[in-house]
Amino acid sequence: MAEPLFHRLVLIGIGHIGSSIARALHHAPGTVERLVICDASPAHLARAKELELGDEYVADPAEAVAGADGVILCTPVGSFAAIAEGIAPHLAPGCVLSDVGSTKQSVIRDVGPHVPEGVHFVPAHPLAGTEFSGPDAGLADLFKGRWCLISLPEGADEDAVEKIESLWAALGARTARMTAAHHDRVIAIVSHLPHLIAFTICGTADDLADETREEVLQFAASGFRDFTRIAASDPVMWRDIFINNKDALLEMFARFSEDAQSMARAVRWGDTGYIEDRINRSRKIRKSLIDIKQA
Amino acid sequence: MAEPLFHRLVLIGIGHIGSSIARALHHAPGTVERLVICDASPAHLARAKELELGDEYVADPAEAVAGADGVILCTPVGSFAAIAEGIAPHLAPGCVLSDVGSTKQSVIRDVGPHVPEGVHFVPAHPLAGTEFSGPDAGLADLFKGRWCLISLPEGADEDAVEKIESLWAALGARTARMTAAHHDRVIAIVSHLPHLIAFTICGTADDLADETREEVLQFAASGFRDFTRIAASDPVMWRDIFINNKDALLEMFARFSEDAQSMARAVRWGDTGYIEDRINRSRKIRKSLIDIKQA
Ligand SMILES: NC(=O)c1ccc[n+]([C@@H]2O[C@H](COP(=O)([O-])OP(=O)(O)OC[C@H]3O[C@@H](n4cnc5c(N)ncnc54)[C@H](OP(=O)(O)O)[C@@H]3O)[C@@H](O)[C@H]2O)c1
Numbered sequence: 082m083a084e085p086l087f088h089r090l091v092l093i094g095i096g097h098i099g100s101s102i103a104r105a106l107h108h109a110p111g112t113v114e115r116l117v118i119c120d121a122s123p124a125h126l127a128r129a130k131e132l133e134l135g136d137e138y139v140a141d142p143a144e145a146v147a148g149a150d151g152v153i154l155c156t157p158v159g160s161f162a163a164i165a166e167g168i169a170p171h172l173a174p175g176c177v178l179s180d181v182g183s184t185k186q187s188v189i190r191d192v193g194p195h196v197p198e199g200v201h202f203v204p205a206h207p208l209a210g211t212e213f214s215g216p217d218a219g220l221a222d223l224f225k226g227r228w229c230l231i232s233l234p235e236g237a238d239e240d241a242v243e244k245i246e247s248l249w250a251a252l253g254a255r256t257a258r259m260t261a262a263h264h265d266r267v268i269a270i271v272s273h274l275p276h277l278i279a280f281t282i283c284g285t286a287d288d289l290a291d292e293t294r295e296e297v298l299q300f301a302a303s304g305f306r307d308f309t310r311i312a313a314s315d316p317v318m319w320r321d322i323f324i325n326n327k328d329a330l331l332e333m334f335a336r337f338s339e340d341a342q343s344m345a346r347a348v349r350w351g352d353t354g355y356i357e358d359r360i361n362r363s364r365k366i367r368k369s370l371i372d373i374k375q376a
Numbered sequence: 377m378a379e380p381l382f383h384r385l386v387l388i389g390i391g392h393i394g395s396s397i398a399r400a401l402h403h404a405p406g407t408v409e410r411l412v413i414c415d416a417s418p419a420h421l422a423r424a425k426e427l428e429l430g431d432e433y434v435a436d437p438a439e440a441v442a443g444a445d446g447v448i449l450c451t452p453v454g455s456f457a458a459i460a461e462g463i464a465p466h467l468a469p470g471c472v473l474s475d476v477g478s479t480k481q482s483v484i485r486d487v488g489p490h491v492p493e494g495v496h497f498v499p500a501h502p503l504a505g506t507e508f509s510g511p512d513a514g515l516a517d518l519f520k521g522r523w524c525l526i527s528l529p530e531g532a533d534e535d536a537v538e539k540i541e542s543l544w545a546a547l548g549a550r551t552a553r554m555t556a557a558h559h560d561r562v563i564a565i566v567s568h569l570p571h572l573i574a575f576t577i578c579g580t581a582d583d584l585a586d587e588t589r590e591e592v593l594q595f596a597a598s599g600f601r602d603f604t605r606i607a608a609s610d611p612v613m614w615r616d617i618f619i620n621n622k623d624a625l626l627e628m629f630a631r632f633s634e635d636a637q638s639m640a641r642a643v644r645w646g647d648t649g650y651i652e653d654r655i656n657r658s659r660k661i662r663k664s665l666i667d668i669k670q671a
């Protein structure tokens with residue numbers, strides 16, 4: 082049998098993403114010899130055990146990482162600095178430290194300074210997920226055919242990077258490398274801004290007079306519904322993402338806001354040419370998505 | 377056999393909605409004795425004939441409506457005034473004139489004044505549709521289980537209203553009556569504003585630097601994709617809707633805009649309580665949709 086990628090891999094955080102990794106690993110036998118699961122929530126840890134997601138269940142991250150050759154942070158990005166600080170003294174030399182956080186500059190900023198000499202830090206972000214959370218929400222095929230972006234800090238160890246790339250390949254994902262700054266801008270427009278808009282429009286609807294609000298729900302199928310799926314996502318995870326990708330998110334929001342104001346102005350003044358032009362452009366974008374089979 | 381609802385029903389406009397009505401009628405035999413199809417586009421008229429959507433195909437609306445006891449306008453709402461003016465002298469007394477337009481105050485404003493004495497005007501709006509258009513895009517079950525809203529002008533004839541309600545019931549839809557002003561506000565937030573946002577964010581993405589734009593497409597699955605489906609909709613139809621529901625749309629946009637600015641401000645200043653509160657509220661809305669099976 083081939084050598085496993087990791088002898089002792091620790092998942093810190095066994096929610097939607099962590100438990101999806103665990104489940105996917107069950108379908109990739111031999112990739113990891115011993116899977117250790119760690120979570121701050123006793124309920125989630127107990128549930129992970131019930132679901133038989135790993136080989137070992139440890140509440141304390143420092144204890145969990147002892148002797149590990151791989152550690153993946155799968156908690157909300159706002160918790161990374163404290164976790165990294167707590168586990169740093171216990172990481173063995175040669176260990177690969179990675180994560181699944183949705184922001185990458187903040188992760189390098191928060192985790193980077195704590196990484197001990199001889200430990201290899203390989204930040205990653207799988208572009209997959211649903212609006213659900215917790216260990217029951219994991220899916221074995223969540224990463225199948227999806228992208229995992231790798232954003233390397235300076236001086237990253239090539240062998241460690243390839244190990245993380247092989248791990249994601251084993252989980253069914255395709256990997257691509259991208260600077261953290263570029264990652265944060267691209268993800269701000271494809272994911273963080275749509276979530277901000279979705280959260281907002283639900284609130285706008287909720288503020289309407291009672292009668293109208295009821296009808297908003299009743300007639301949601303006319304477009305509103307498409308916007309609400311992602312609005313069901315976890316508040317802590319998204320609070321952390323917004324705060325930790327503030328600059329890129331606010332830049333994309335400012336661009337969107339200017340464009341939306343221009344569209345509203347065209348509606349007010351009956352500038353039909355402008356409106357048709359914008360709609361034609363957005364159809365083209367949709368068509369491109371269909372052409373590249375991403376629709 | 378029971379008396380048909382209409383002896384001669386004319387559909388003016390045989391695009392997505394018109395051809396869906398025609399197809400649904402094939403599954404409700406006996407509802408209409410003779411279905412007449414009329415369209416300004418010779419190509420669409422020819423295609424409708426090829427698809428055997430009706431019993432008669434007439435290019436000229438004035439000619440088509442002669443002797444009809446039912447007429448439904450299924451063209452973009454911006455074309456209603458001219459069509460109503462053109463057909464008015466040819467409408468037989470007792471004829472029921474209806475429409476499927478997505479705005480209702482503008483339809484009453486544009487069509488109402490042309491309706492001759494003795495002709496019954498019953499504005500309606502089926503809340504069903506996809507992003508596709510044209511006679512090939514029709515679906516026989518498009519209206520099944522969906523709502524059709526009826527917004528009556530003053531002094532509407534009760535028998536005529538019940539005929540239109542029966543027609544929509546035969547097509548599989550549920551009907552509800554609602555004032556035109558209320559209709560326009562509810563639909564502005566559930567449909568028109570989401571479309572305006574979807575058209576806008578596609579344009580915002582399209583304006584990004586080439587490299588980023590390509591990646592937006594490549595990684596669209598992370599949320600952006602959900603927003604682009606409705607952005608593929610027909611430019612003329614949507615131009616007409618925006619212009620003809622300007623007041624309600626701009627009011628809902630202003631509310632949304634204030635809420636989005638507040639969210640952006642909370643992100644800028646790290647107001648985590650505000651962000652979490654908004655996300656929790658939007659989850660509740662999504663949950664309500666799931667509870668009433670509209671998600
Ligand atoms: N969901 C997505 O679509 C998606 C996609 C790509 C990447 N990500 C990233 O993946 C990470 C996890 O997201 P998720 O969706 O898996 O969230 P989740 O389902 O809420 O899981 C997070 C888990 O981490 C636990 N946790 C929180 N703080 C902790 C700490 N300080 N120490 C140990 N455990 C802690 C949570 O317990 P409690 O619930 O008790 O706090 C929970 O069990 C986030 O960084 C997110 O940005 C998410």
Ligand SMILES: NC(=O)c1ccc[n+]([C@@H]2O[C@H](COP(=O)([O-])OP(=O)(O)OC[C@H]3O[C@@H](n4cnc5c(N)ncnc54)[C@H](OP(=O)(O)O)[C@@H]3O)[C@@H](O)[C@H]2O)c1
Nearest residue numbers: 389391392393416417450451452453455477478505509510
């Ligand atoms: N699509 C939806 O989701 C939806 C849902 C509910 C209600 N509606 C309403 O339904 C109506 C039709 O929408 P649709 O989606 O069916 O659009 P569509 O597929 O574009 O069909 C409209 C048809 O009307 C023809 N037409 C345009 N102007 C005309 C005129 N002056 N006289 C005769 N025919 C004319 C068009 O021909 P050309 O293409 O050659 O112009 C086309 O064949 C609109 O008022 C819309 O607001 C749409």
